[in-house]
Amino acid sequence: MEARLFQPEDLLQLRPQNSQLLDIPEDKRLEYGWQLTEGSAFTIWDETPEGVRPIFCGGAHRRHAHYAMLWGLFSIYRPKVPAHLTRSTRKFVSRLRERRVEAQASADNAAACGWVxxxxxxxxxxxxxxxxxxxxxxxxxxxxMD
Structure with missing residues (x-):
């Protein structure tokens, strides 16, 4: 696995898990990708049946100086999140200094809620x-958070 700075085009190569297909519609991925560069973001690349592809894209989208919204898309090729990705992301979140740091998840997606x-x-x-x-x-x- 290799971590790289997020590029909007990474979203075009990532095959999202079924539970996330509606989060960023396929025809809007590049547009969303450019919006998500307003902050800190990274992509994890790894070997998949389709070759080396993104298995995770995520980061903190800064809405303004005091507010960051976390986002993440997971690949169908990693139904279980690798432990080191969870540790790295927890460290990333702990270093965010915005007054408000939030994330959103579907209440029906127990795995997503648990990971958050x-x-x-x-x-x-x-x-x-x-x-x-x-x-x-x-x-x-x-x-x-206060």
Whole structure:
């Protein structure tokens, strides 16, 4: 595995897990990719059945000086998140200095909600019907925020 700075085109090569297909629609990936460069982001590359491809793209999208939104897309080729990626991401999150650091996940995706907790966030709120498929969205914030 190799970590590289995120490039918008990385989203075109990543094959998202089925649970994330609606998060960033395929025809909008490059456009979203350019927006997500407003902050810190990285891509993890590894060998897949299709050759070396991104298995994870993620980072902190800075909405303004005091607010960062975490984002991440996982490859179908890594249904289980490697432990060192979780540790690295937890360290990345711990170093963010914005007053508000948040992430969003589908309440129906127990694996995503569990991973967000593992990287250092805690549940703040639940928005009924806010996900693209009409399910509930869970808002998480970095632990220890005032």
């Amino acid at each position: 907790r593992l990287i250092g966030l805690t549940e703040e709120a639940r928005l009924r019907g806010a996900m693209p498929d009409g399910t509930d969205m869970v808002i998480f914030v970095k632990k220890g």
